[in-house]
Amino acid sequence: MNAEATLWLTFVLLGLATTLPRASFIVLGGRVRLPSVVQRALRYAPAAALAAIVVPDVLVVGGDFAPLNPKLAGVVAAVAAALLSRNPWLPFIAGMAVLLGLRALAGG
Amino acid sequence: MPSSSFRAGAREGFRSFLPMSVGLIPWALVTGMAMISTGFTPVQAMGMNVIVFAGTAQLGTLPLIGIGAPLWLIAVTALALNLRFIIFSAAIAQGFRGVGAPLRWYSGHLLTDGVFACCFEKMLTVDDPRWRLGYYLAPSLWSWLLWQVFALIGVFAAGSIPKHWSLEFMATIALLVLLVPLARQRPMLVAALSSGATAILLRGMPLRLGLIVAIVVGILAGFAAEHWHTKVEAA
Numbered sequence: 001m002n003a004e005a006t007l008w009l010t011f012v013l014l015g016l017a018t019t020l021p022r023a024s025f026i027v028l029g030g031r032v033r034l035p036s037v038v039q040r041a042l043r044y045a046p047a048a049a050l051a052a053i054v055v056p057d058v059l060v061v062g063g064d065f066a067p068l069n070p071k072l073a074g075v076v077a078a079v080a081a082a083l084l085s086r087n088p089w090l091p092f093i094a095g096m097a098v099l100l101g102l103r104a105l106a107g108g
Numbered sequence: 109m110p111s112s113s114f115r116a117g118a119r120e121g122f123r124s125f126l127p128m129s130v131g132l133i134p135w136a137l138v139t140g141m142a143m144i145s146t147g148f149t150p151v152q153a154m155g156m157n158v159i160v161f162a163g164t165a166q167l168g169t170l171p172l173i174g175i176g177a178p179l180w181l182i183a184v185t186a187l188a189l190n191l192r193f194i195i196f197s198a199a200i201a202q203g204f205r206g207v208g209a210p211l212r213w214y215s216g217h218l219l220t221d222g223v224f225a226c227c228f229e230k231m232l233t234v235d236d237p238r239w240r241l242g243y244y245l246a247p248s249l250w251s252w253l254l255w256q257v258f259a260l261i262g263v264f265a266a267g268s269i270p271k272h273w274s275l276e277f278m279a280t281i282a283l284l285v286l287l288v289p290l291a292r293q294r295p296m297l298v299a300a301l302s303s304g305a306t307a308i309l310l311r312g313m314p315l316r317l318g319l320i321v322a323i324v325v326g327i328l329a330g331f332a333a334e335h336w337h338t339k340v341e342a343a
Contacts, residue, residue, distance in 0.1 A: 007152060010173060010182055014166070015159040017186040018193075023216025025197040026204050034198050041331050045191035046164070047290045048303035048326025052319050053168050053185070054283045055304030056311050065308060071277065078281045082288045088134045095281040099274060 074099035117242030125226045125247030132254045135163045140262020142279035146174045157259045165189045196224045203231025218248035299330025
């Protein structure tokens, strides 16, 4: 299969992996109930998945654990902005400004 | 022609959702730009945006698509990011009593965090199914429209921004901003930290299998922390 076809297949799979959980109980109606243990465990899945993607993305540089890098400083600024302000744009502005500023200072 | 109670519901749903819908705009812009910086053409990017219609799942899987990870791993990661929708779907299901199967599927496809948070209480208390359907579909279709339009603007804006600006970092920030309010709860923070640490430790595993192990470890750690937390409070 060529790259273009694989990409579109990926989109279709992602669409299914989104619409099936969303439609699940709306389509089934009141006929099926989820056990409460499962419901409580499922609540942790999004946070776990987000962290598993983001943490290595920020702290690993070229395959090595290298926590002290400009990305971490950018992340700290973005998280601080998200905690301190309700402005939805500020985390992006703060994070990008710190990342690009540090890179410019390092002569990048 | 939609009935008058459908239109009354639609008006009320739209009015209550409109203020918070502004929050979708930066997400859609960032997602549009992130898809281009992953290497998609504008047609591929908008294809993904229409077929998937889920910011978290799109942003979360772009890094995996970018490195050519196997399809099943990409799908399982998206599923993990979307598991919360099973809970939302179960919570709002009663609001669709009296609505036919095709419209239930379509409503399910359109279910988003924002519309769920805004609409689910009234969906469960109002009796008229046509009113409920209007009340749900109006904000959902408005979200869909905003999502597509601003992603498209992001797609074209990305092309005119130089590569060394590292736009892909915007996707990282977007995922973090989603994580921050979740991590305010202690067990949720434990889940995130355990999962993140495991992902770092297992980064050498083939096929990025470490990602799946990390998600499972995170869920278990969060669940364990919740039990421990309630025990301490009960004591």
